[in-house]
Amino acid sequence: MxxxxxxxxxxxxxxxxxxxxxxxxxxxxxxxxxxxxxxxxxxxxxxxxxxxxxxxxxxxxxxxxxxxxxxxxxxxxxxxxxxxxxxxxxxxxxxxxxxxxxxxxxxxxxxxxxxxxxxxxxxxxxxxxxxxxxxxxxxxxxxxxxxxxxxxxxxxxxxxxxxxxxxxSTTYYSRTLLVRTRYSTETEVYRLLEPLKYKYTWVYFKTHAKTPVEVVVVIQANSLIELEERTRSLISDLEKTILIESLEYT
Amino acid sequence: MxxxxxxxxxxxxxxxxxxxxxxxxxxxxxxxxxxxxxxxxxxxxxxxxxxxxxxxxxxxxxxxxxxxxxxxxxxxxxxxxxxxxxxxxxxxxxxxxxxxxxxxxxxxxxxxxxxxxxxxxxxxxxxxxxxxxxxxxxxxxxxxxxxxxxxxxxxxxxxxxxxxxxxxSTTYYSRTLLVRTRYSTETEVYRLLEPLKYKYTWVYFKTHAKTPVEVVVVIQANSLIELEERTRSLISDLEKTILIESLEYT
Missing domain, CATH: 3.40.980.10 (MoaB/Mog-like domain)
Structure with missing residues (x-):
């Protein structure tokens, strides 16, 4: 790669x-x-x-x-x-x-x-x-x-x-998710997401200081199939890690 | 300076x-x-x-x-x-x-x-x-x-x-003018303005490829009085150089 x-x-x-x-x-x-x-x-x-x-x-x-x-x-x-x-x-x-x-x-x-x-x-x-x-x-x-x-x-x-x-012809696929959480401080969400950042190096997380806190998640992959797999796996881990209010594909 | x-x-x-x-x-x-x-x-x-x-x-x-x-x-x-x-x-x-x-x-x-x-x-x-x-x-x-x-x-x-x-406390004053001309090509206006660029080094001219052509003019000076003088002098020269439809302070 x-x-x-x-x-x-x-x-x-x-x-x-x-x-x-x-x-x-x-x-x-x-x-x-x-x-x-x-x-x-x-x-x-x-x-x-x-x-x-x-x-x-x-x-x-x-x-x-x-x-x-x-x-x-x-x-x-x-x-x-x-x-x-x-x-x-x-x-x-x-x-x-x-x-x-x-x-x-x-x-x-x-x-x-x-x-x-x-x-x-x-x-x-x-x-x-x-x-x-x-x-x-x-x-x-x-x-x-x-x-x-x-x-x-x-x-x-x-x-x-x-x-x-x-x-x-030679590059990658990506998808952006907008996750609305049930937390009021960015720092709290940031800390909870920390382990996921190390696990998923092909994911970019950006917390936003809104109330409740929003997280923009960008997933990158080498193929459309891989993108689907990575999205599924990440969403499953996200659901175990943070309290999600709603999740949208943007 | x-x-x-x-x-x-x-x-x-x-x-x-x-x-x-x-x-x-x-x-x-x-x-x-x-x-x-x-x-x-x-x-x-x-x-x-x-x-x-x-x-x-x-x-x-x-x-x-x-x-x-x-x-x-x-x-x-x-x-x-x-x-x-x-x-x-x-x-x-x-x-x-x-x-x-x-x-x-x-x-x-x-x-x-x-x-x-x-x-x-x-x-x-x-x-x-x-x-x-x-x-x-x-x-x-x-x-x-x-x-x-x-x-x-x-x-x-x-x-x-x-x-x-x-x-x-140590800097300059500036003013922006929007000049609407009666020309249809940017190049024509650009050429007419060329001598003014050399005369007024404290002026920035930017022609825009609209029909008719517009020119954004930014005047810089060391004091408000100088800014007034420079604006007057420049407008007088502009009127002799190009056909102006209208001139606005922006």
């Missing part, structure tokens, strides 16, 4: 300036986790070459999957691919495949949009069916780097169309 | 697992920017000692203000202060001042909540008027590190009560 680890990088000065809420990283974290990928770091940086480079390098040190969003557009501050190419020591080259994708998405003549056809050498463009800029997939020392547009709808469809199939 | 640079770190496996949307970093980024502080990086890490340590160290390298949220509670997975103390090479010590703050916020006897009274040596607890765990302010090699609870209401009140006054 090789556990897969990802980092998420969201690029855009509008994020670090607090002008917009970055929802891409939350969506990606949720999707990656549901595909059995552990997200180790989420980093947001401004449209700044050295910060983009730093984020990429620091993520390459600890993960084998990196998803970058933002900065793939046509204005001069869209510098993600340029910064990435420099940081990773590859050239930015013209891709006729990317240009074809762009042409199929633009009414009339392609002019300033040509910028999005320059992608890191050795990478592949990923068709964008909701916008113009293609996503980009780069494999480097067996690590997968995905560059997706910052516009949430475009980011999501490219992820579902291209990134998910690539990751799903 | 010494420009102040901040990093934001949000701690919590519920963030990297995509179980909750981290809204703290967006709120903090917006508040810090309005106080004239530039946010260079936003990093989210799980409840993991080595990741918290990595985030802190990487932020200390590039900024003089670090705001950390999350992991100040009473359960065993709340390890932010422990991880920070280890990473920064200081001890975690009992603070009677912090204990008094906790006592004033807990009905009945203080038991497991005592955990929140152990803070990095040399740091000061910050009173939490909406929750129990105090915030923590640590000055290290003239850099300011603030640890705030992850619960948004507690994080916000401690920021407003304690962090803002500390930062405001």
């Amino acid at each position: 090789t556990w897969r680890v990802a980092c998420i990088i969201t690029v855009g000065s509008e994020i670090t300036r607090g002008l917009i809420q970055d929802t891409n990283s939350n969506w990606l974290a949720s999707r990656l986790n549901s595909l059995g990928v552990t997200v180790k770091r989420i980093i947001s940086v401004p449209d700044d070459k050295s910060e983009i480079a730093w984020a990429l390098k620091s993520c390459l040190e600890v993960s084998d999957i990196i998803v970058v969003t933002g900065g793939l557009g046509f204005t001069a501050d869209d510098i993600t691919l340029e910064a990435a190419a420099e940081a990773l020591g590859v050239k930015l080259v013209f891709s006729s495949e990317a240009l074809e994708m762009i042409k199929s998405r633009v009414r009339g003549e392609v002019t300033y949009q040509v910028k999005a056809a320059y992608i890191p050498e050795g990478s592949k463009p990923l068709y964008n069916r909701t916008g113009v800029s293609p996503g980009v997939h780069l494999v480097l020392s067996s690590k997968h780097i995905f560059f997706l547009p910052g516009v949430p709808s475009e980011m999501r469809t490219i992820f579902e169309d291209h990134v998910k199939p690539l990751l799903a | 010494t420009w102040r640079v901040a990093c934001i770190i949000t701690v919590g496996s519920e963030i990297t697992r995509g179980l909750i949307q981290d809204t703290n970093s967006n709120w903090l980024a917006s508040r810090l920017n309005s106080l004239g502080v530039t946010v260079k990086r936003i990093i989210s890490v799980p409840d993991d000692k080595s990741e918290i340590a990595w985030a802190l160290k990487s932020c200390l390298e590039v900024s003089d203000i670090i705001v950390v949220t999350g992991g100040l509670g009473f359960t065993a997975d709340d390890i932010t202060l422990e991880a920070a103390a280890e990473a920064l090479g200081v001890k975690l010590v009992f603070s009677s001042e912090a204990l008094e703050m906790i006592k004033s916020r807990v009905r009945g006897e203080v038991t497991y909540q005592v955990k929140a009274a152990y803070i990095p040596e040399g740091s000061k607890p910050l009173y939490n008027r909406t929750g129990v765990s105090p915030g923590v302010h640590l000055v290290l090699s003239s850099k300011h590190i603030f640890f705030l609870p992850g619960v948004p209401s507690e994080m916000r009140t401690i920021f407003e009560d304690h962090v803002k006054p500390l930062l405001a």
Whole structure:
């Protein structure tokens, strides 16, 4: 079993300036986790070459999957691919495949949009069916780097169309349970659950300080059958360990 | 003029697992920017000692203000202060001042909540008027590190009560304008604004690909008077440069 680890990088000065809420990283974290990928770091940086480079390098040190969003557009501050190419020591080259994708998405003549056809050498463009800029997939020392547009709808469809199939073929299954307990303090529940944490290393428990206390339980497995077995076994142990008010699949 | 640079770190496996949307970093980024502080990086890490340590160290390298949220509670997975103390090479010590703050916020006897009274040596607890765990302010090699609870209401009140006054005394003023133009492409507006970017280095322009195109303009200054002057001068130049449909203060 090789556990897969990802980092998420969201690029855009509008994020670090607090002008917009970055929802891409939350969506990606949720999707990656549901595909059995552990997200180790989420980093947001401004449209700044050295910060983009730093984020990429620091993520390459600890993960084998990196998803970058933002900065793939046509204005001069869209510098993600340029910064990435420099940081990773590859050239930015013209891709006729990317240009074809762009042409199929633009009414009339392609002019300033040509910028999005320059992608890191050795990478592949990923068709964008909701916008113009293609996503980009780069494999480097067996690590997968995905560059997706910052516009949430475009980011999501490219992820579902291209990134998910690539990751799903080799990854894991997961399920989230919401357990409402009959306890009033988080600490009490936390202590009771402690032994289960050691028994089930493939389970993540998170208690929430509501009254009564709620526990979010995430179960991970290598197959759907294993996921069913693990869910059954865990629920049976949970029922012996804590007083459960209700249990929902979320 | 010494420009102040901040990093934001949000701690919590519920963030990297995509179980909750981290809204703290967006709120903090917006508040810090309005106080004239530039946010260079936003990093989210799980409840993991080595990741918290990595985030802190990487932020200390590039900024003089670090705001950390999350992991100040009473359960065993709340390890932010422990991880920070280890990473920064200081001890975690009992603070009677912090204990008094906790006592004033807990009905009945203080038991497991005592955990929140152990803070990095040399740091000061910050009173939490909406929750129990105090915030923590640590000055290290003239850099300011603030640890705030992850619960948004507690994080916000401690920021407003304690962090803002500390930062405001030495920082800047800012104002955001929303300019609706009469252009249909972002690139066109971007090109027209280019000369203004060089003229006004204290202004941030961000064009948005709406039809017609919108521009968010953030003006920074050292005083309220300077902010007024800069706003007047900029608006006058904007009116000569681009076709404005409407202009709002946001």
